[in-house]
Amino acid sequence: MKKYWASYPYLLWMVIFIFLPLLLVLFYSVTVRTEEGVRFTLEHFQRFMEPIYLKVLYRSVKLAVICTVICLVFGYPMAMVLAGNHFKRKQVMVFLFVMPMWMNFLLRTYAWMTLLERTGLINAFLSWLGLPSLNLLYTEEAVVLGMVYNFLPFMVLPIYSVLSKIDKSLIEAAQDLGADDVTVFRKVTFPLSLPGVFSGITMVFMPAVTTFVISRLLGGGQFTLIGNLIEQQFLVVGDWNFGSAISMVMMLVILISIGVMSKYEKENEGSGLF
Amino acid sequence: MVKKCRFLLAAVLLAGFVLTLSSCGQDKRVVLNVYNWGDYIDESVIDLFEKKHNIKVNYDTFSTNEDMYVKIKSGGADYDVLFPSDYTIERMIKEDMLYKLDFDNIPNYKYIDDRFRNLDYDPNNEYSVPYMWGTVGILYNKTMVKEPVTSWRILWDKKYSKQILMLDSQRDSIGVALKMLGYDMNTRNLAELEAAKEALIEQKPLVLAYVGDDVKDKMIAGEAALAVVWSGDAIYMKRENPDLEYALPQEGSNLWCDAMVIPKTSKNKAAAELFINFMCEPEIAYKNADYIGYSSPHTEVKKMLDPELVADKAAYPDEEDLVNYDIFKDLGDYLKVYDRIWTEVKSH
Numbered sequence: 001m002k003k004y005w006a007s008y009p010y011l012l013w014m015v016i017f018i019f020l021p022l023l024l025v026l027f028y029s030v031t032v033r034t035e036e037g038v039r040f041t042l043e044h045f046q047r048f049m050e051p052i053y054l055k056v057l058y059r060s061v062k063l064a065v066i067c068t069v070i071c072l073v074f075g076y077p078m079a080m081v082l083a084g085n086h087f088k089r090k091q092v093m094v095f096l097f098v099m100p101m102w103m104n105f106l107l108r109t110y111a112w113m114t115l116l117e118r119t120g121l122i123n124a125f126l127s128w129l130g131l132p133s134l135n136l137l138y139t140e141e142a143v144v145l146g147m148v149y150n151f152l153p154f155m156v157l158p159i160y161s162v163l164s165k166i167d168k169s170l171i172e173a174a175q176d177l178g179a180d181d182v183t184v185f186r187k188v189t190f191p192l193s194l195p196g197v198f199s200g201i202t203m204v205f206m207p208a209v210t211t212f213v214i215s216r217l218l219g220g221g222q223f224t225l226i227g228n229l230i231e232q233q234f235l236v237v238g239d240w241n242f243g244s245a246i247s248m249v250m251m252l253v254i255l256i257s258i259g260v261m262s263k264y265e266k267e268n269e270g271s272g273l274f
Numbered sequence: 275m276v277k278k279c280r281f282l283l284a285a286v287l288l289a290g291f292v293l294t295l296s297s298c299g300q301d302k303r304v305v306l307n308v309y310n311w312g313d314y315i316d317e318s319v320i321d322l323f324e325k326k327h328n329i330k331v332n333y334d335t336f337s338t339n340e341d342m343y344v345k346i347k348s349g350g351a352d353y354d355v356l357f358p359s360d361y362t363i364e365r366m367i368k369e370d371m372l373y374k375l376d377f378d379n380i381p382n383y384k385y386i387d388d389r390f391r392n393l394d395y396d397p398n399n400e401y402s403v404p405y406m407w408g409t410v411g412i413l414y415n416k417t418m419v420k421e422p423v424t425s426w427r428i429l430w431d432k433k434y435s436k437q438i439l440m441l442d443s444q445r446d447s448i449g450v451a452l453k454m455l456g457y458d459m460n461t462r463n464l465a466e467l468e469a470a471k472e473a474l475i476e477q478k479p480l481v482l483a484y485v486g487d488d489v490k491d492k493m494i495a496g497e498a499a500l501a502v503v504w505s506g507d508a509i510y511m512k513r514e515n516p517d518l519e520y521a522l523p524q525e526g527s528n529l530w531c532d533a534m535v536i537p538k539t540s541k542n543k544a545a546a547e548l549f550i551n552f553m554c555e556p557e558i559a560y561k562n563a564d565y566i567g568y569s570s571p572h573t574e575v576k577k578m579l580d581p582e583l584v585a586d587k588a589a590y591p592d593e594e595d596l597v598n599y600d601i602f603k604d605l606g607d608y609l610k611v612y613d614r615i616w617t618e619v620k621s622h
Contacts, residue, residue: 052614056621113488118497135436138483220483221442224620235340236444237613 028244044245053229060226061253063140064209067147071204072197075155082156083163094160101153109146109217116142116218138220146214151207155200162196163189198265206254226250303330306545309353311532312337316565323552329545337487346371346537354540355549359532361602363402364395366535368604373536374400379547382554389593390531390571394601402533403550406568408505409591409599410446410528412521418499423521426454429500430473435480439492439501442484444616445602446528447474450502453525460603467615474619484620493518506568508588520588526598531571
């Protein structure tokens with residue numbers, strides 16, 4: 001009974017700050033203000049189906065997928081190193097890995113600008129070696145780099161926490177039965193770490209697909225992503241209805257991807273983030 | 275002993291209470307909420323105003339007209355004085371968001387140059403008092419651009435591929451293309467806008483980036499050869515890097531004006547008018563113009579400023595150089611067409 005009462009403040013919080021705003025977004029996305037008043041319409045969604053907007057959606061999803069794959073490829077070995085017994089001062093490494101996240105996200109992205117620009121550090125180093133300078137900033141690669149850099153910890157940490165909880169006797173048992181390292185990894189470690197992998201993928205994909213700061217700063221405004229489009233509707237054009245409709249589409253994309261993930265997760269008997 | 279402690283406690287509490295009271299008493303001054311662009315005032319001016327009129331000023335800043343508009347429109351703030359630009363003032367007048375000013379309370383309005391009175395956004399000059407003005411033009415690095423810069427066409431020159439910075443702003447960038455093609459910056463002609471779109475798409479491979487305020491850092495550091503900038507920023511950048519020069523394209527461009535207005539959210543209209551009048555006092559207007567470096571519409575200020583700055587055509591261009599310079603008009607719902615075109619350019 002006590003527990004029941006304790007949940008009320010949270011329920012109230014969720015209704016006021018999550019449920020009601022969502023309803024508002026939904027309301028804006030399916031209405032249009034005319035002279036006679038507010039009228040129901042699906043024209044905003046229809047407008048989103050135009051090629052230019054679909055192209056933006058496609059680019060957002062593409063970059064987010066690339067970013068997620070790179071994060072997984074680099075993040076998994078990193079998580080294994082952190083979870084392994086090779087380092088005595090493992091905690092220090094985890095600490096160092098997380099520490100940059102204490103700094104403001106915007107500041108870290110700005111730092112990349114000074115590294116990548118034409119008169120920046122990397123090009124200064126290249127010209128010191130006598131190599132021609134490269135056009136690094138304001139490219140699609142720079143955007144992906146910014147995403148990977150900012151979201152990598154979200155991939156590593158869930159995998160790390162799952163890996164470090166794996167019962168070591170299972171691995172020992174596999175080894176006793178004659179499995180080599182590759183087989184142990186393939187048949188025991190990797191399947192057991194899947195819940196961590198799934199929550200890592202979700203936690204990287206979601207912010208990557210909705211980011212608008214990274215594409216603005218490192219892409220030089222040339223690579224409009226869905227987040228930029230939404231921001232533009234609310235702040236520049238003042239078309240809250242279309243902006244809300246794009247937000248709804250975005251939520252749908254994320255919901256579908258989470259749905260797909262959790263289906264896989266259930267098949268693997270994991271319990272991840274959702 | 276207990277009694278003594280209690281007495282002491284009571285004394286401390288009482289002292290605290292009295293102190294709180296007296297500090298409340300101090301702040302019985304009228305409070306004026308001012309909302310201005312970032313880095314757009316000599317802040318010592320605010321202290322002077324507070325001391326002279328015994329009014330407390332809460333000073334806040336915004337970074338785009340649109341941010342400011344959304345904040346006022348949503349009713350989230352009760353500001354007394356705002357500093358929006360021309361087309362935003364027009365929009366706010368249309369939407370009945372501004373008070374008419376009582377110019378009997380603003381005698382210093384007499385110092386405002388006739389050129390900046392009765393502009394299109396406020397045709398009878400009932401709502402606004404001009405604060406700063408300027409143009410949009412081309413800033414170029416003399417070490418990288420050897421030819422004279424006279425036309426917007428140079429931004430379409432393949433020689434400067436990946437050396438051009440454009441503004442990440444729909445109206446300004448589409449406006450540049452419209453002007454290059456010889457059209458009006460406030461056009462509602464779809465064929466003209468489509469032509470501007472084609473021009474911008476053609477230009478896109480040459481553009482290094484579409485930037486905002488970071489254009490200043492980039493140009494000072496020599497990251498690019500050419501950039502579209504506001505004249506006030508141009509003066510700042512020229513001071514920081516003498517290799518930079520500002521040019522006014524012959525096809526014409528945008529002439530803008532930021533002015534002071536009082537929104538209907540204000541509860542202290544008289545104090546707000548006092549503030550606007552104070553900002554137009556020659557001494558104060560001079561301090562601001564000297565600090566910000568933007569062009570002042572104030573007739574006395576021009577006489578007091580550094581002659582070198584007044585002679586600088588970037589800051590104070592001759593009237594005959596500004597023939598084809600349009601002030602932005604509020605496009606209302608037609609802005610959506612500009613938005614679609616800009617999205618098509620940027621997602622191309």
